[in-house]
Amino acid sequence: MYQYDTHDQTLVDQRVAQFRDQVARRLSGALTEEQFKPLRLMNGLYLQLHAYMLRVAIPYGTLSAAQMRMLAQIARRYDRGYGHFTTRQNIQFNWITLAEAPDILADLSRVQMHALQTSGNCIRNVTSDPWAGVAPDEIEDPRITAEILRQWSTLHPEFSYLPRKFKIAITGAPSDRAAVRVHDIGLRMHRDDRGEAGYEVIVGGGLGRTPVIGKTIRPFVPKRHLLSYLEAIMRVYNSFGRRDNMYKARIKILVDAIGITEFRDLVEAEWTTLRETELDVAPETYAAIAAHFAPPAYEALTGTVAEAADGASDAVLARWIRANVAPHRVPGHGIVNVSLKGTDQPPGDATASQMDLLADLAEHYSHGEIRVTHEQNLVLPHVRLSDLPALWAALEAAGLGTPNVGLVSDIIACPGLDYCALANARSIPLAQALTRRFADMDRAQEIGELHINISGCINACAHHHVGHIGILGVDRHGEELYQVTLGGRSDEQAALGKVVGPAVPADRAVDLIAGFVDTYLAIRQPGERFIDTVARVGTTPFKETLHAAA
Structure with a gap:
């Protein structure tokens, strides 16, 4: 997992201090709600029907056990004992008081988390394949690129006040588990004729009031040039996107209005001024980021998920393995998908106790790592097949063992x-x-x-x-x-x-x-x-x- 450096930690800590001051001025009446609204939104704080809602970023859906425990603590201390995992691979807390919001952000910063740019007209949390790094069909781990994009887009001076919110999704595999074609920018990894990895770039997708399937603007951009190409897209959007009508401000409206050919021409012209500049990611920079996502030290094991299901001693366990455990790229291991869709459970909700348990299980069975899916479930990505019975028993006891991933009740x-x-x-x-x-x-x-x-x-x-x-x-x-x-x-x-x-x-x-x-x-x-x-x-x-x- 990516670990903050001094720059990352300083930036987040400074934002916490700034927001604490902004909240104090709002509570004193020095700021009106109209003045305060854009400030709170840039820190992920919404005013909902009954209370404030805080949306916490989980970049590319990856969590450590320590971070999950902090989310449990926040749910227990500041909310009503639960959190809601979203289709943006984030978590939302629905019962927050304004006075305590800065304290929550301070707690998050202690485990390298934040709520920056989870709202507002900016580049939102970059999402990715929840099986990244472990899927057998994967070309390369897309979280490396997602982390590069996170660093590039966070508080970017030109892209913090876009015409409208902006969402990017990335997949590193032929099977799209990140819904890349319904995002403002979608990225699908391929290899070219020389075997070099790069991305197909898709623009203008999105749902909401005007649903659109995105269009391919460039079939292949080498990893090195991806950042400069995306900067070119963002500059064109920022220059030509509408600001007079929020319902017509998304990039999908711009692409539809001028056509993908003219939009591509504008981007390519802009790209000529950016390519081969400091925006191109040097191989050593990419390698330094990639080192954070090195796979754990797997044991040398044998066996497949199908064999684990066939050999299960309990029919209910076998059903759970077939429904919820996916093949892993390393023999003897499986990708465990934890359903948050029990019979009496609102989809995507997890209690503080469940989050604490998942942190414990991640440490014991999954090298301390958890993923959040855009289907509002969770993933333990590094589980030995021999541990599946014990893991299932623990999940089942906590109401997290429903064998329904991908089925009709996985809503x-x-x-x-x-x-x-x-x-x-x-x-x-x-x-x-x-x-x-x-x-x-x-x-x-x-x-x-x-x-x-x-x-x-x-x-x-x-x-x-x-x-x-x-x-x-x-x-x-x-x-x-x-x-x-x-x-x-x-x-x-x-x-x-x-x-x-x-x-x-x-x-x-x-x-x-x-x-x-x-x-x-x-x-x-x-x-x-x-x-x-x-x-x-x-x-x-x-x-x-x-x-x-x-």
Whole structure:
């Protein structure tokens, strides 16, 4: 894991002191809320329906055990005993008092964490593949590049006040586990004909009010030149992005307005002035960052995840291994995906006790490392297969052993109207109702891979546009309704879902989704997943299900 140097620590400590002074002036009345708002947002502090919410950055989704323990301490001391892991690989605390916010940031700084640029019109937390560094199909660990981008973008003097917020995602593998095509900039690692690693650069993706799949602006940029190329993109966006209308200020609107060809020409022209300058990352600089991500000292072991499942002494354990443990690049090891989607658990929530336990388990079984996924789950990336029974028993006892990763009850949901001032409808109760409806694990396995995403408003924090089944909360004359889309996906074949009909009230939503699943099971061909069936037959059979249930 990356460790702060003196510069990093000084910067974070100074920001804590600055924010402490800003909060004191707000509490004294020296600053109005209007004056204070941009200051608190740049430190990750939102004013929600009931209290302040603090969003803590987890760069590229990587946590140490000590950092997880600090998050547990914050949840216990300053919140109501839990935190919410998000699709941005961050964590949010929903019940923060303004007076205590600086103390939280000071506690975070002691374990090399912060909340900088988790809000505001700046480059937000760079996200990445939660299996980075351990996935068998990976070309190189993308977290090295993500860390370089973090250092480049933090308090960048030109890009701290962009036309709108800006999000970057990176994957180092052919399989896209970072949803790169629905970000402002998406990066996919490839090798060129000489075997050199570099990135395909994708621009103009995004969800929210105007969902767009990003377009490839350059099929290959060598790692050395990536930073200068991204700087060129950001300069063009900063120069030409709209600032008169927040709904038309994202880079996707600019790319759509002028076209990808003209946008590329502008970027290439800008790049000529930046390439072969100090913005190019020298090999020795890249190597120095890469040293922080050197793999742990794995034991020389044998065995596969499939063999571990087949040899499990307990049928429930075998089911968990097949659902939640992925193959590792090192024999005898597995990537353990910890579901935060239990029957009675709001998606993405973890209690302070659970976070403490995960820190302990990470130290004991995973070389002290934890990852956060954009599906709102957690990952222990370095587990010996021989340790799976003991690890599963500990997770199961803490309500974290649900064997549903990637299945129908592994639901992504935003906080919705229970917390968020922007939401039109509740997301959490619907997610919990669907989880209970699909709690039968035998049936869930029969259904197979199926991703349900629920957003409480058009801002799409739960990425509903790219859910196999996407659910959007809408308000109609004070009534909470849910609009359903089908066929979305966020992988390397990213696509936006299609609306299947009018929005339905909450008391019909669960039965409707169950009806869609029944329709899929009735018409699927052998080996087809839900998303494959929708791609083959379209939405017509599902529209018929909707109308029949009306």
